[in-house]
Each structure stands twice: as structure tokens, then as C-alpha cells.
Amino acid sequence: MDDDASTGEVRPELCDLCGMAISDGSELYAFARDSSLIHPYDPKFDGKRCLTACSAEHMAQLAACSTSIPKGSASRT
Numbered sequence: 001m002d003d004d005a006s007t008g009e010v011r012p013e014l015c016d017l018c019g020m021a022i023s024d025g026s027e028l029y030a031f032a033r034d035s036s037l038i039h040p041y042d043p044k045f046d047g048k049r050c051l052t053a054c055s056a057e058h059m060a061q062l063a064a065c066s067t068s069i070p071k072g073s074a075s076r077t
């Protein structure tokens, strides 16, 4: 492995849902629609937000939350 790399300090990814640090490379990524977001480098990613999750379950929850934001309804049934 790369345990000999003195400058290879890798920050663990954090799950966007539970905040758990994922340092074993098992993190999952996905893009969610976010109309308020402008990508700093690549315009084709404008309106998209990168999601990071520790598991498929949490990714599914993040994706569900980010794509089904109720408009102006604060009440839950």
C-alpha cells in the first residue's frame, strides 16, 4: 500500500447523512440536483451537488431527500 507516502495525508470522506468518516474507500458518490449550486470548475456540473454516503442505504436516503423537496409545504403527515 502507500503507507510510506509522507505527503499522502488523505482526509476521510464524510457521509452527508450521518457524518461518519469513511476511510476505507467504501464511500459512495452520487450527484443530486441542486439548482442553487454553481460548480467552481466545470459548468456541466452546475445545478448538481455531489453526495457522499457511507452505505447504499444512506445514499438512497440522501437521494430521496434531495430530489423530493416539498415546495412550500412545512407540514408532514
Ligand SMILES: [Zn+2]
Pocket: 015, 016, 017, 018, 019, 020, 053, 054, 055, 058
Ligand atoms: Zn451514513
